[in-house]
Amino acid sequence: DAKTTQPPSMDCAEGRAANLPCNHSTISGNEYVYWYRQIHSQGPQYIIHGLKNNETNEMASLIITEDRKSSTLILPHATLRDTAVYYCIPRGINTDKLIFGTGTRLQVFP
């Protein structure tokens, strides 16, 4: 699976959009990009995943660059409850498991 680079921490004002970048320049053509988050002391929570096209669900939007070497998770209107560690995880089409990196610690402030 591809390696990822995420900023260790980011801040965001409540109500503003939070844009979390992830670099996965070694991603292969059959690897999805998964995003999970972990709120303090809780189990990781699935957010969204995509392969080539941009994706949106009730939680977030995922923008994947055309060359697939990077992606951005967008929380359109961040709330205090979005404070968490966010993990970007490439996952091969035949890969059964998730391999976690160190993620980005997002702090949403009032």
Add this chain to the structure above:
Amino acid sequence: DAGITQSPRYKITETGRQVTLMCHQTWSHSYMFWYRQDLGHGLRLIYYSAAADITDKGEVPDGYVVSRSKTENFPLTLESATRSQTSVYFCASSVTGGSGNTIYFGEGSWLTVV
């Protein structure tokens, strides 16, 4: 969502004791996983299972034993606990394997070995 339940949620044990962490899922998912997370670090895969009686090692399997006699249960046993196994343990499951299937996590079991 109570689909995955872990027990006990909190456990303190002594070095050298055997400890079993239980994981039960109600979704009839084929795949189940055990991860550990040390304080301030990311999650690391210990073992996973594709189905009953099928298990595979993950990144850090040493010191752990798993079994899966029933689809819904995936216990993790520390045969002789060590202080380095103090950690939070997360169980997870997915419908089946492959990247199209979302993995769902339980709330964790906090284990302290003294």
